[in-house]
Amino acid sequence: MKAIVDHSLCEGHAKCMDNVPEVFEVREDDRSYTLLDEIPEELRAKVERAVQVCPRAAISLQG
Amino acid sequence: MNAANELLTLQNLDITDTELYVRHGYPWAAWDLLRRQAPVFWYQRPRHEPFWAITKHEDIGYISRNPNLFSNTQILRLSDVETVRIGQRGRVRNANRYGGSPEDPPDFIFMDPPEHRQHRGAVSRHFTPRAMRRLEDHFADLADNYVSHFASVVVDEMTAKGELGVVDVVHELSAKLPVAAICEMAGVPEEDWEQIFRWTETLVGAGDAEFRRPGENQEQALRRSSGEWRRYNEDLVAQRMKDGFGADLLSTLMQSEIDGQKLTPREISSYLTLLVAAGNETTRNSTTGGIKVLLENPDQLERLIAKPELMPSAVEEILRWTSVVIQFQRTATEDLELRGQTIRKGESLVMWYPSANRDEDVFQDPYTFDIGRDPNDHFAFGGFGEHFCLGAHLARWEMRAIFHALLPVLPKLQLASEPELVAGSLHVGGIKRMLVRAAG
Ligand code: SF4
Numbered sequence: 001m002k003a004i005v006d007h008s009l010c011e012g013h014a015k016c017m018d019n020v021p022e023v024f025e026v027r028e029d030d031r032s033y034t035l036l037d038e039i040p041e042e043l044r045a046k047v048e049r050a051v052q053v054c055p056r057a058a059i060s061l062q063g
Numbered sequence: 064m065n066a067a068n069e070l071l072t073l074q075n076l077d078i079t080d081t082e083l084y085v086r087h088g089y090p091w092a093a094w095d096l097l098r099r100q101a102p103v104f105w106y107q108r109p110r111h112e113p114f115w116a117i118t119k120h121e122d123i124g125y126i127s128r129n130p131n132l133f134s135n136t137q138i139l140r141l142s143d144v145e146t147v148r149i150g151q152r153g154r155v156r157n158a159n160r161y162g163g164s165p166e167d168p169p170d171f172i173f174m175d176p177p178e179h180r181q182h183r184g185a186v187s188r189h190f191t192p193r194a195m196r197r198l199e200d201h202f203a204d205l206a207d208n209y210v211s212h213f214a215s216v217v218v219d220e221m222t223a224k225g226e227l228g229v230v231d232v233v234h235e236l237s238a239k240l241p242v243a244a245i246c247e248m249a250g251v252p253e254e255d256w257e258q259i260f261r262w263t264e265t266l267v268g269a270g271d272a273e274f275r276r277p278g279e280n281q282e283q284a285l286r287r288s289s290g291e292w293r294r295y296n297e298d299l300v301a302q303r304m305k306d307g308f309g310a311d312l313l314s315t316l317m318q319s320e321i322d323g324q325k326l327t328p329r330e331i332s333s334y335l336t337l338l339v340a341a342g343n344e345t346t347r348n349s350t351t352g353g354i355k356v357l358l359e360n361p362d363q364l365e366r367l368i369a370k371p372e373l374m375p376s377a378v379e380e381i382l383r384w385t386s387v388v389i390q391f392q393r394t395a396t397e398d399l400e401l402r403g404q405t406i407r408k409g410e411s412l413v414m415w416y417p418s419a420n421r422d423e424d425v426f427q428d429p430y431t432f433d434i435g436r437d438p439n440d441h442f443a444f445g446g447f448g449e450h451f452c453l454g455a456h457l458a459r460w461e462m463r464a465i466f467h468a469l470l471p472v473l474p475k476l477q478l479a480s481e482p483e484l485v486a487g488s489l490h491v492g493g494i495k496r497m498l499v500r501a502a503g
Contacts, residue, residue, distance in 0.1 A: 001239075008180045008184070009449070011190070011191055011453075012188050012192055012193060013192065014193045027368065030193055052440075053443070053447070055130045055447045055451045056447065056449075056451055057127070057426060057447050057448040
């Protein structure tokens with residue numbers, strides 16, 4: 001599974017980073033970046049929660 | 064309708080009559096019934112175009128995440144037919160005066176992606192959490208000043224009049240920080256804040272005689288205040304041209320380019336108005352409502368005083384509890400199904416945010432005020448997605464600052480009146496007055 005952040009939506013709310021710091025990092029440009037190309041199975045539930053709570057609905061999952 | 068002894072049913076419930084809001088507050092019981100019995104409900108009542116009433120958190124979330132299916136460009140807020148007509152006449156007048164068409168979006172909330180992203184993106188960096196953190200200390204200083212002014216007014220009143228000494232929270236406290244914060248960010252000089260405040264009040268409250276001049280009707284009040292405000296904005300733009308750009312929002316708007324094109328003077332003015340009005344007409348009411356709910360729940364107030372680190376979650380709970388924005392409207396762009404109901408292309412859907420914020424499928428004991436609530440995925444800033452409130456962090460930081468400064472003061476206050484709601488407003492639950500006095 002991959003997580004993709006749409007940078008035309010992301011405004012740096014950092015809810016993703018609060019929920020799964022292993023996967024998301026909000027950088028100086030106020031945008032979130034994914035740190036892992038493949039999301040390990042044990043983080044799946046947390047990443048799904050991040051998708052749900054992102055205020056801009058900017059995160060999508062593939063695979 | 065809905066006399067206290069009459070049983071509430073889908074046939075007789077009413078969620079659109081603003082006089083009922085003024086008399087009884089939000090129609091919580093009607094929303095509860097809709098969520099339970101008809102969460103996607105074709106609502107037909109006199110004085111309103113029919114619409115689908117959407118009351119479940121999940122459905123509002125779905126609509127908000129799918130701006131391609133649910134458009135903002137046609138109509139944005141539910142109003143009675145007369146108010147809708149006033150709006151249409153205003154659009155025609157503006158098009159005649161400035162060129163363009165009455166169909167042009169009045170501001171960027173009336174846009175869908177991709178245009179919406181470009182226009183919102185022009186100013187969004189002013190509102191990010193990082194931008195807000197830079198203002199944190201400044202907000203705290205402002206909040207301390209406003210709260211100590213307020214506390215001294217309360218004490219003076221009590222000294223002068225004893226039991227009869229009451230103070231209006233709205234004007235002596237809640238209104239101040241939101242005006243100051245958004246006007247400073249926008250680049251509006253301090254001597255004009257008072258005037259700006261009056262224009263925003265009229266924009267939302269023109270349906271209430273208190274915000275009109277004697278002899279004016281709703282339409283005349285709206286025309287006057289929006290015309291005056293637009294001319295003011297145009298002068299401000301001219302002045303900024305002369306003085307040179309700064310770090311404020313106005314300078315950003317003036318320098319922004321979208322597809323290689325600068326924003327037009329009309330766009331600059333309407334975006335400025337949108338941001339300033341949105342910054343004013345919301346946080347003021349959540350602050351007032353937050354003071355009320357903390358005074359009514361002394362156990363929660365004590366808990367917050369004992370553990371001030373709960374402030375961020377207390378503010379989220381105040382936002383959920385007060386649910387100041389009542390509704391936004393969308394138009395279906397194709398035929399679709401929602402909870403078994405067939406929605407036709409062109410039909411409109413109205414998302415009732417306060418109802419989502421009491422949804423028992425999402426919030427445990429939704430009618431309990433719990434400053435430690437976690438998780439708290441409320442929709443006080445709208446559903447998550449394309450149009451999520453741009454000023455969410457600004458509102459949060461303002462409220463944290465105000466309630467932090469208020470903590471030592473609140474236990475010495477008591478409510479002296481129920482909040483008085485602005486008449487004729489179905490979009491924002493505006494509070495025009497709420498009286499408190501020093502606790503005896
Ligand atoms: S929560 Fe959403 S908007 Fe916020 S930083 Fe993460 S991806 Fe971006």
